[in-house]
Amino acid sequence: xxxxxxxxxxxxxxxxxxxxxxxxxxxxxxxxxxxxxxxxxxxxxxxxxxxxxxxxxxxxxxxxxxxxxxxxxxxxxxxxxxxxxxxxxxxxxxxxxxxxxxxxxxxxxxxxxxxxxxxxxxxxxxxxxxxxxxxxx
Numbered sequence: 001x002x003x004x005x006x007x008x009x010x011x012x013x014x015x016x017x018x019x020x021x022x023x024x025x026x027x028x029x030x031x032x033x034x035x036x037x038x039x040x041x042x043x044x045x046x047x048x049x050x051x052x053x054x055x056x057x058x059x060x061x062x063x064x065x066x067x068x069x070x071x072x073x074x075x076x077x078x079x080x081x082x083x084x085x086x087x088x089x090x091x092x093x094x095x096x097x098x099x100x101x102x103x104x105x106x107x108x109x110x111x112x113x114x115x116x117x118x119x120x121x122x123x124x125x126x127x128x129x130x131x132x133x134x135x136x137x
Contacts, residue, residue: 014074022067029060066122073130092131
């Protein structure tokens with residue numbers, strides 16, 4: 001099977017890299033997250049976020065959601081271009097519905113998960129950006 005080099009590069013930059021960046025920010029910069037406690041990483045994540053600027057706080061708390069939503073949306077768009085199961089716009093609305101629903105469901109999963117309007121906006125922006133950047137196969 002011949003592998004399309006541009007497809008591999010697109011996958012690396014639009015799917016894998018955002019996942020890696022989101023994980024990096026989540027593990028290293030978010031205070032007291034479940035993954036660092038579960039893995040017993042011993043990282044000093046109890047930083048004082050009150051002194052951070054608005055943009056820094058947004059990057060730390062909503063940035064990983066942006067990265068993960070962008071990665072997921074890009075993966076689905078890339079698969080859709082390869083197998084063409086729906087129109088590009090229909091896929092966008094499907095992804096948006098799925099990702100925003102997963103954020104809203106966090107209202108029911110308190111206290112382990114936290115719902116945030118900022119996260120819903122980050123997810124919306126990520127889906128729109130992925131929609132625009134992944135239009136052409």
